[in-house]
Every structure is written in structure tokens, then in C-alpha cells.
Amino acid sequence: MLGSINPALYSVFFRLLLLNMRRSAAPSQLQGKHLKKTKFIPPARSNPSPNEEITKLNPDIKLFEVAANDTLLQSQTNPRICSLNLLPAEESGREINHGDNYKEKYCFEAPAMATLELHHTVHSSPKEITVSKGQEVEPENLVKYFNVIWRKASKKKHKKWEGDAVLIVKGKSFTLKDLEGKDIGRGTGYKFKDLEKIEEGQTMMIGGKEIEVMDIISPDDFSSGKCFQLGGGSPAISSSSQAANRCFLNPLKSVCKPTSKENTQSIFQNCKPRHDPYLPNSLVMLRPDNNHQRMFNKNCFPVVDVVIDPHLVYHLRPHQKEGIIFLYECVMGMRVNSRCGAILADEMGLGKTLQCISLIWTLQCQGPYGGKPVIKKTLIVTPGSLVNNWKKEFQKWLGSERIKIYTVDQDHKVEEFIKSPFYSVLIISYEMLLRSLDQIKHIKFDLLICDEGHRLKNSTIKTTTALISLSCEKRIILTGTPVQNDLQEFFALIDFVNPGILGSLSSYRKIYEEPIIISRQPSASEEEKELGERRAAELTCLTGLFFLRRTQEVINKYLPPKIENVVFCQPGALQIELYRKLLNSQAVRFCLEGLLENSPHLICIGALKKLCNHPCLLFNSVKEKGCSSTWDENEEKSLYEGLINVFPADYNPLLFTEKESGKLQVLTKLLAVIHELRPTEKVVLVSNYTQTLNILQEICKRHGYAYTRLDGQTPISQRQQIVDGFNSKYSSDFIFLLSSKAGGVGLNLIGGSHLILYDIDWNPATDIQAMSRVWRDGQKHPVHIYRLLTTGTIEEKIYQRQISKQGLSGAVVDLTRTSEYMQFSVEELKNLFTLNESSHCITHDLLNCDCTGEQDHTGDSLEKFPISRNCQLGPHHQKFNSLKPLSMSQLKQWQHFSGDHLNLTDPFLERIRENVSFFFQNITNQTTAP
Numbered sequence: 001m002l003g004s005i006n007p008a009l010y011s012v013f014f015r016l017l018l019l020n021m022r023r024s025a026a027p028s029q030l031q032g033k034h035l036k037k038t039k040f041i042p043p044a045r046s047n048p049s050p051n052e053e054i055t056k057l058n059p060d061i062k063l064f065e066v067a068a069n070d071t072l073l074q075s076q077t078n079p080r081i082c083s084l085n086l087l088p089a090e091e092s093g094r095e096i097n098h099g100d101n102y103k104e105k106y107c108f109e110a111p112a113m114a115t116l117e118l119h120h121t122v123h124s125s126p127k128e129i130t131v132s133k134g135q136e137v138e139p140e141n142l143v144k145y146f147n148v149i150w151r152k153a154s155k156k157k158h159k160k161w162e163g164d165a166v167l168i169v170k171g172k173s174f175t176l177k178d179l180e181g182k183d184i185g186r187g188t189g190y191k192f193k194d195l196e197k198i199e200e201g202q203t204m205m206i207g208g209k210e211i212e213v214m215d216i217i218s219p220d221d222f223s224s225g226k227c228f229q230l231g232g233g234s235p236a237i238s239s240s241s242q243a244a245n246r247c248f249l250n251p252l253k254s255v256c257k258p259t260s261k262e263n264t265q266s267i268f269q270n271c272k273p274r275h276d277p278y279l280p281n282s283l284v285m286l287r288p289d290n291n292h293q294r295m296f297n298k299n300c301f302p303v304v305d306v307v308i309d310p311h312l313v314y315h316l317r318p319h320q321k322e323g324i325i326f327l328y329e330c331v332m333g334m335r336v337n338s339r340c341g342a343i344l345a346d347e348m349g350l351g352k353t354l355q356c357i358s359l360i361w362t363l364q365c366q367g368p369y370g371g372k373p374v375i376k377k378t379l380i381v382t383p384g385s386l387v388n389n390w391k392k393e394f395q396k397w398l399g400s401e402r403i404k405i406y407t408v409d410q411d412h413k414v415e416e417f418i419k420s421p422f423y424s425v426l427i428i429s430y431e432m433l434l435r436s437l438d439q440i441k442h443i444k445f446d447l448l449i450c451d452e453g454h455r456l457k458n459s460t461i462k463t464t465t466a467l468i469s470l471s472c473e474k475r476i477i478l479t480g481t482p483v484q485n486d487l488q489e490f491f492a493l494i495d496f497v498n499p500g501i502l503g504s505l506s507s508y509r510k511i512y513e514e515p516i517i518i519s520r521q522p523s524a525s526e527e528e529k530e531l532g533e534r535r536a537a538e539l540t541c542l543t544g545l546f547f548l549r550r551t552q553e554v555i556n557k558y559l560p561p562k563i564e565n566v567v568f569c570q571p572g573a574l575q576i577e578l579y580r581k582l583l584n585s586q587a588v589r590f591c592l593e594g595l596l597e598n599s600p601h602l603i604c605i606g607a608l609k610k611l612c613n614h615p616c617l618l619f620n621s622v623k624e625k626g627c628s629s630t631w632d633e634n635e636e637k638s639l640y641e642g643l644i645n646v647f648p649a650d651y652n653p654l655l656f657t658e659k660e661s662g663k664l665q666v667l668t669k670l671l672a673v674i675h676e677l678r679p680t681e682k683v684v685l686v687s688n689y690t691q692t693l694n695i696l697q698e699i700c701k702r703h704g705y706a707y708t709r710l711d712g713q714t715p716i717s718q719r720q721q722i723v724d725g726f727n728s729k730y731s732s733d734f735i736f737l738l739s740s741k742a743g744g745v746g747l748n749l750i751g752g753s754h755l756i757l758y759d760i761d762w763n764p765a766t767d768i769q770a771m772s773r774v775w776r777d778g779q780k781h782p783v784h785i786y787r788l789l790t791t792g793t794i795e796e797k798i799y800q801r802q803i804s805k806q807g808l809s810g811a812v813v814d815l816t817r818t819s820e821y822m823q824f825s826v827e828e829l830k831n832l833f834t835l836n837e838s839s840h841c842i843t844h845d846l847l848n849c850d851c852t853g854e855q856d857h858t859g860d861s862l863e864k865f866p867i868s869r870n871c872q873l874g875p876h877h878q879k880f881n882s883l884k885p886l887s888m889s890q891l892k893q894w895q896h897f898s899g900d901h902l903n904l905t906d907p908f909l910e911r912i913r914e915n916v917s918f919f920f921q922n923i924t925n926q927t928t929a930p
């Protein structure tokens with residue numbers, strides 16, 4: 001198997017292995033289960049013989065020591081190369097299918113090793129370093145970096161190494177940094193000649209510490225920060241040592257002796273792969289390399305091919321095959337040594353569920369060592385509304401006989417799962433998990449999957465600490481929401497799946513976050529920019545081994561056309577009058593003077609948003625507050641003052657009319673035209689507010705539309721039933737009323753082919769999540785999406801914020817962020833609290849487009865407007881965000897026209913134009929749509 005590896009590489013591997021072993025000499029590194037297993041081998045020169053002298057520095061030299069870090073350093077082994085993963089040579093010349101594009105994407109070839117110029121000379125005796133007399137010419141630009149291990153100077157017989165460090169030698173000075181990037185020693189005035197000669201293996205006293213030089217760090221590895229990553233994050237490296245070869249076996253042909261006679265029989269029986277790896281379409285997992293076998297095949301079981309069930313492979317899309325290979329390698333610890341975590345961050349609708357189901361089914365029945373299954377029990381934690389969706393997906397892909405699933409709800413307690421030997425998969429909501437944590441902790445789960453796992457971005461919240469407390473090592477986070485936008489949150493997710501891989505939070509901040517953020521400041525120097533870019537690239541490279549994100553484009557070809565519309569609705573007369581009154585209130589005036597204590601601006605914003613949805617909602621608030629004892633709350637009092645007089649004297653909110661709200665008028669017309677032109681198609685109607693959903697529900701009743709509804713009040717046990725009912729072709733429901741906050745994530749609502757977003761959220765991610773519910777695998781009809789905005793009002797401004805640079809920067813793309821966390825300058829508030837009555841569309845005005853909206857028009861070419869993106873990991877991840885919020889420049893590329901445009905070809909838009917001042921439209925996968 002190793003015969004195909006280049007001999008030069010072979011020797012580098014060997015050295016690397018030795019080096020990694022020697023690194024383990026620092027006892028501080030031996031934290032964590034996996035590392036405890038590593039055999040302790042003292043460093044080559046760590047204990048000099050009594051007659052060997054350690055090089056000492058001249059005491060006359062003035063040294064200054066930075067506070068020595070006495071605490072143990074992070075446990076880490078050396079990743080050093082983060083893109084190395086060698087495939088074993090194929091057996092018997094027969095091609096095994098590792099998935100489309102597999103080699104191209106996942107196999108990193110030898111050149112990855114090129115940067116690893118190891119200086120491996122080991123000296124037999126320490127060298128004497130003499131002191132500079134101050135006459136030397138110091139070549140300023142000569143800087144050298146070394147990996148060292150260090151300990152405090154001591155006369156004790158049995159001294160312990162404290163940990164790894166990085167020694168930086170520049171001319172006549174040195175700095176010693178611990179692996180958190182902190183200075184632990186510094187000195188100057190040395191003899192240049194001596195510092196220049198520091199070599200691997202050398203032991204010396206420096207800055208009050210004894211160090212042993214392990215190897216030289218290339219400037220590249222230093223600037224990228226690689227040299228600080230001793231997080232056990234080393235890629236799974238094929239080793240050529242004898243020890244490693246000991247257990248390597250030809251798959252299907254055992255040469256090792258199994259432990260007992262009985263065992264022999266059963267192991268040999270299992271020695272055949274469960275499915276034929278040589279069939280043309282079979283999907284075969286990577287065989288473990290020698291290093292893996294050495295670590296995980298202690299009993300020397302024969303190696304057996306792990307082959308995905310052909311029944312599943314038949315259905316898998318190419319990206320899903322690759323995803324399964326990726327997940328398999330991650331959880332098997334084949335990608336990063338001793339780390340079994342993964343983040344699958346595919347965009348929404350790419351079938352993350354199916355990929356996980358395939359993985360679970362495979363690992364539960366098969367394994368590479370003697371065919372022994374890798375896992376017995378799996379825990380899936382998911383938002384409440386998706387618990388039954390998971391169960392349903394298991395049934396969809398595997399039927400109900402192959403695998404037994406247990407879902408926890410009010411009536412089905414965890415105890416039953418514990419008692420029954422039948423179930424292998426437990427599905428539970430995050431809320432239930434917290435309630436049942438004590439029982440769950442006592443179950444041995446081999447695989448943990450956290451669906452919609454972006455919620456674990458904060459390591460201090462209860463859910464995260466609860467999950468961290470589970471001992472399961474194989475952890476997968478699934479998320480469709482971008483997670484690289486905030487470097488600290490990114491750390492929390494990475495650290496959850498692969499604990500400690502990026503070191504401690506403080507070292508991560510020093511080594512990655514700070515340089516990256518500094519490099520993005522406009523004032524950053526060239527040097528800072530370069531360092532930040534290198535560190536970002538390194539972080540991407542390191543985490544890229546177990547982080548996978550594919551964009552929606554990979555499934556576009558399986559999906560019908562999508563017609564997206566942004567519809568600017570003219571506000572009604574009552575709305576305009578009330579709007580003006582609100583803007584003239586004392587509360588708004590105070591906000592504009594910057595008096596923002598107690599956040600009165602949030603109350604003002606809330607009132608304006610309600611008004612945009614329907615004046616009756618505002619009426620209810622005014623009345624409610626009027627009767628409540630807290631009415632003396634100044635802000636609200638001053639906001640609503642005199643407002644009641646604007647409503648007709650006999651105003652009854654229960655008898656609200658459609659005319660009173662521009663959006664409601666457009667909505668009712670839209671529903672009517674869909675019902676008329678597409679009688680068999682259905683509509684998903686989304687709002688962020690329960691009260692608004694009540695109004696929309698009333699509209700359904702008034703017009704005789706059959707509807708169903710899912711909001712925060714819907715019991716979890718009923719949610720899937722409601723979804724299934726709507727998706728069924730036999731259902732008579734025309735409308736699905738959905739609260740985006742309650743049920744936006746993860747739901748499949750492919751029964752609907754029209755989706756109307758009745759109101760807008762500050763957070764583009766909420767809206768994107770909602771819009772992704774219908775345009776997904778299984779959708780048969782062209783999908784129409786309508787986003788309704790009230791022209792000239794706060795809704796347009798929120799939309800602009802979503803698509804402007806400001807909305808795109810910072811950590812906005814995050815489902816858990818709400819307006820309470822948002823900062824507004826007085827200048828922004830001024831803009832928010834303005835009603836623009838004269839324009840058809842202020843969003844269009846902002847685009848600087850030269851059209852008048854009288855003809856359909858698309859703006860300048862995209863190249864002129866580079867799309868900016870907020871991913872803090874920079875350009876390396878840019879390509880990963882196709883479902884990112886739209887940007888201004890992209891919007892300009894959409895077809896756009898004013899409501900009085902003469903030749904509207906879209907029959908749906910044609911019918912609502914009377915109440916619409918402006919449209920933007922974009923068609924994806926265009927065939928004959930609309």
C-alpha cells in the first residue's frame with residue numbers, strides 16, 4: 001500500500017512521526033483522552049547526562065523575563081500541515097468508487113509537504129554559546145523561528161518539561177512565546193554568531209529557562225500561525241514506521257491472529273464487506289491508513305471495505321455522496337488525528353438529513369475493522385418542529401424496519417428508550433434535552449448530531465454546556481446558516497465538535513482573531529494585512545478539514561424555476577395619516593435628539609412596523625396600553641398621544657378592512673389571482689407576528705380559503721402532522737399560515753409553490769430561512785416568492801439595511817439576533833423615522849439607476865459592483881455564500897419596473913399592479929416561467 005509513496009515523502013513522514021512523538025514529551029500536552037493513549041517518549045535531549053553541560057548565557061547580559069506561564073499549556077500535537085490526507089493505493093487494480101470528484105476535492109498530494117523542510121540533525125553534545133562584546137554587526141533582517149520545549153531553570157534531579165514554545169531569534173535578541181502567543185521570555189544583547197547557530201536538538205538556558213530546540217519553523221509557518229497550532233489538529237498522516245505497519249492488513253485477508261478461537265470464526269464471517277465494493281455504482285469509504293489502524297485496530301482485525309447501502313446510493317445526489325464520505329472520514333478520525341467532529345454547513349435544502357441518515361445506517365451496520373459496527377446508539381438533537389421530520393426522513397429513506405427510531409415528546413419519555421433494546425436512534429428537541437439531561441447523560445451515545453446547530457455558537461448558554469457535558473466524541477453540527485461571520489462564534493462551534501483543536505479561546509484570540517480583525521481595519525499596515533490574511537487562510541485550511549459547505553447551486557438543476565419578487569405596496573390613506581402622527585410624536589422627537597435611555601426607539605420602531613402590517617394592530621396597542629396600569633410609561637404614552645383621534649370614531653379592529661393596509665390589499669388580490677390561475681397550487685403565507693397571522697387567518701376565512709397554521713403555540717407533537725397534511729396532494733388547504741420565528745428553520749413545505757413574506761425582519765437570515773421552505777428537492781411547480789414592503793416606510797429602510805453594506809457587515813446573518821441587539825446612530829434613526837411619500841421606490845432611488853421605472857430594466861453589469869461579504873474568514877469562504885442576503889449591486893441586476901409599467905408579462909403582477917408602486921423581479925432556472 002505504501003509502495004506508491006515517494007521515498008522522500010516516506011522519510012518526511014517518518015521524521016514527522018518521530019517529531020510528534022517527541023513533542024509528547026511535554027507533560028502539559030498530555031491532556032485529553034486521545035492523547036493519554038499516546039506513548040510517552042522523552043525528547044532526545046531532554047535529560048542531558050551529568051557530564052553534558054547545558055549552554056548557559058552570560059549573567060552580565062541584562063535579561064528581562066516576561067511573566068512565566070506556570071499553568072499547563074494546551075494539549076496539542078502538531079498539525080503543521082493541514083492539507084494532507086493520503087489515499088491508500090487501490091487494491092488489485094480495480095477501481096473503487098469514492099464518490100464523484102472525490103480525488104480532486106479531498107486528496108491532497110505530496111506538494112503539500114513541500115513547506116515542511118525539517119531540520120533533523122540531532123547533536124550529541126550541547127553547544128556553548130558565548131556572549132557578544134557589542135562589536136558585532138547585526139544583520140537586522142535575519143529572523144529565525146524554532147519549535148522548542150521549555151522548563152524553568154532548576155537544580156532538581158527530576159525536572160519536568162512545562163510545554164511547547166516558539167523561539168524567535170532576531171539578530172542578537174530572542175523572544176520566547178508560549179502556544180497561546182503570549183511572551184514568556186525575552187532577551188537581547190546576545191552574540192549574533194551563537195544565536196545564528198541554534199540548531200535542532202540543542203539544549204540551552206535562555207531567559208531563565210531551559211529549552212530544547214525541537215525543530216526549525218519556516219517563516220511561512222510562523223506567519224500563518226501554524227506553529228502555534230498544537231491542538232491535536234494534525235491531519236491524519238500516513239506513517240511509514242514499522243510500528244505503524246504492524247497492524248496493516250490487506251482488506252479481506254487477515255494476517256493478524258485474532259484473540260480467541262470463537263472470535264476467529266465470527267470475525268472471519270464478518271470479513272466480507274456488507275455490500276459489494278466493486279459494483280459500478282457502489283460508494284466505498286476510504287480505507288483506514290496505517291496510522292489509523294495502529295490507533296484504532298488494537299485487536300488487529302482484518303480491514304473490511306465499508307460500502308454505503310446501494311438502496312441509498314441510488315437516491316443520492318453527487319454532493320450528498322461527497323458529504324457522506326466527508327462525514328465518515330471526520331467521525332472516524334481519518335481527517336484530523338484523534339478528532340471525530342464535523343460541521344456540515346450546506347445551504348438550506350441540500351439534504352443534510354439524508355446525508356446523516358446514510359452515515360448512521362452505515363456506521364451502525366459496518367466498520368472497517370473486522371466489519372464490526374462503529375456505533376450502536378445515536379443521539380439527534382433538533383428544534384422541536386423538526387423532531388418528527390427527522391423520523392419521517394428515516395422512514396422515507398430506510399423504511400420502518402431497518403432502523404428503530406425513538407422520538408421524545410410529552411408522552412414518550414427517555415426512560416422508554418433506555419429500557420428498550422430495539423431503538424438505536426434517539427431524536428429529541430433542544431428543550432427536551434435540557435429537561436431530560438440527567439437520564440441522557442447515563443446513556444452511552446456513540447454519535448451526536450446537532451441539527452440547526454448554529455445555536456451552539458455561544459459556549460456559555462445552557463444548551464451548549466449540556467451538550468458539551470455528554471461524553472460522546474463523534475459530534476456533528478448541521479446548519480444551513482452561515483457560521484463564519486463572527487470569529488468568536490465560529491470558535492465555539494469548532495470547539496464543540498473538536499474540543500481544543502484551536503487551543504484555548506485566549507490563544508485563538510491572540511493567534512487568529514486579533515491579527516485577522518486588525519488586518520481588516522482601514523488603518524492596517526501592509527504587514528498587518530499580510531499577517532491577518534495568512535492567519536485567516538491558515539484557519540480556513542485547518543478547519544476546512546472538518547467543515548463543509550456547499551451552495552444551493554449544486555441542486556439547482558434538480559429544482560424548478562424560482563421567480564422572486566420584491567413588491568412595493570402603496571400605503572393606505574389611514575396608514576399615511578397615522579404614520580405622520582407617529583413621526584410627530586414626542587417619543588420620536590426624543591429619539592432623534594439622542595435620548596435613547598430605556599430604548600424608546602425600539603418601541604417607536606415596533607409601532608411603525610405594526611402600522612405597516614395593518615392599522616388595527618396599532619389600534620389594539622393604543623387601546624391596550626390605555627387600559628393597562630403601566631400606561632404611565634412615558635415613552636409609550638408620548639408615542640400614542642392623540643393617535644386614537646386619527647381612527648374613525650366608531651373604529652372596530654375586528655371589522656378591519658383590506659383597504660386600510662396597502663400590503664393587505666395587495667395580498668388579497670394576489671391570493672385571488674393564484675387561486676384563479678393556479679387552482680391546484682398552494683400558498684405559504686409567512687409573518688413574524690402572531691397578531692398579524694390572526695389578521696391573515698381572518699382574511700382566509702372571509703374569502704373561504706381553506707388554511708392550516710403553524711406558530712409558536714402549535715404543540716410540537718402536531719407540527720409534522722400539519723406539515724404532512726399540507727404537503728399531501730389530497731389536502732384541500734390552500735394556505736399555510738407560518739410564523740417564521742416559530743417554524744422557519746428546517747421545515748419542508750414543498751406542497752406550496754407560492755410563498756408570500758408579509759413582513760420583513762431586521763435579520764436577513766430569518767427571511768432567507770423562510771423563503772427556503774418551498775424551493776427545495778421534491779418541488780414540482782415553478783416557485784413564486786413575493787416579499788411585500790410598504791413603499792416609503794420603515795419596511796423599505798429595513799430592507800435597505802438588509803441589502804446594504806451595513807446590513808452585510810458585522811454578525812447580522814445570524815438567526816438568533818434580534819433588533820434588541822442592534823445599534824442605531826441618531827443619523828440612522830432620522831432615516832428610519834422619515835416617511836418618503838413622493839417616491840415610487842426609495843430603494844430604487846438609492847441604486848443610482850438611470851431608468852425611470854417605466855420599462856423593465858436591469859442595471860449595470862455585476863463586475864462593476866464587486867459583492868462585498870461579511871465573512872470574517874475573508875476571501876477564502878466567499879464562494880460559500882450563495883444564499884447570502886442580496887446586495888444592492890445584485891438587486892440592481894434584477895428586472896425592475898414601476899407599477900404603471902404598461903407591459904407586465906407576469907399575470908400575477910399584472911393583477912396587483914394597481915396598488916403597487918414598484919417591482920423587482922428575478923428568475924432562477926428560467927425555462928418558460930412565470
Ligand SMILES: Nc1ncnc2c1ncn2[C@@H]1O[C@H](COP(=O)(O)OP(=O)(O)OP(=O)(O)O)[C@@H](O)[C@H]1O
Pocket residue numbers: 315316317320346347348349350351352353354393396479480481745746747748772776777778
Ligand atoms: N437525493 C434526494 N432526492 C430527493 N429528495 C431529496 C434528496 N435529498 C434530500 N431530499 C429531500 O429534500 C428535502 C430537503 O432536505 P433536508 O430537509 O434534509 O434539507 P436540509 O439540508 O436539512 O435543509 P435545512 O437547512 O433547511 O434544514 C427533504 O424533503 C428531503 O427528503
Ligand SMILES: [Mg+2]
Pocket residue numbers: 352353451746
Ligand atoms: Mg435540516
